[in-house]
Amino acid sequence: MELKQLYREIVNEHNLHPSHKGTMQDPTLVLRGVNPSCGDDINLQLKIENDVITDAMFEGSGCAISQASVDMMIDDILGKSRDEALDLAGKFMGMIRGTATEDDLEELDEAAALSDVSHMPARVKCAVLGWHTMEQALAEV
Numbered sequence: 001m002e003l004k005q006l007y008r009e010i011v012n013e014h015n016l017h018p019s020h021k022g023t024m025q026d027p028t029l030v031l032r033g034v035n036p037s038c039g040d041d042i043n044l045q046l047k048i049e050n051d052v053i054t055d056a057m058f059e060g061s062g063c064a065i066s067q068a069s070v071d072m073m074i075d076d077i078l079g080k081s082r083d084e085a086l087d088l089a090g091k092f093m094g095m096i097r098g099t100a101t102e103d104d105l106e107e108l109d110e111a112a113a114l115s116d117v118s119h120m121p122a123r124v125k126c127a128v129l130g131w132h133t134m135e136q137a138l139a140e141v
């Protein structure tokens with residue numbers, strides 16, 4: 001299977017069957033993220049215990065890229081410390097700018113399926129919405 005096709009299927013799968021969509025009981029942090037240019041709207045809920053993200057969920061609606069991106073992000077940040085999660089966010093932003101290394105992509109795991117967005121300027125805000133929302137939520141701690 002071609003890599004591009006594989007990436008497309010990963011994004012579709014996370015969009016159609018998100019693992020982390022829903023409402024959390026008792027989250028530590030809740031922050032809404034909106035991308036008006038596309039109509040993407042998410043509500044990110046994080047549970048943080050002893051500086052570790054022990055649970056995360058999102059609600060919302062929007063295009064496939066925005067919804068898949070936040071679902072894949074949650075896969076990446078679960079069990080990570082605040083600093084580790086912010087470091088991953090930096091690597092994701094680097095990927096979108098086209099400056100990520102092979103090691104960065106490996107660490108981003110399935111979220112690397114959005115690497116093509118670096119060639120799609122109109123979709124950048126969709127892809128980074130979840131990550132920006134997480135960064136802002138963690139900055140409030």
Ligand code: ZN
Nearest residue numbers: 038040063126
């Ligand atoms: Zn979008």
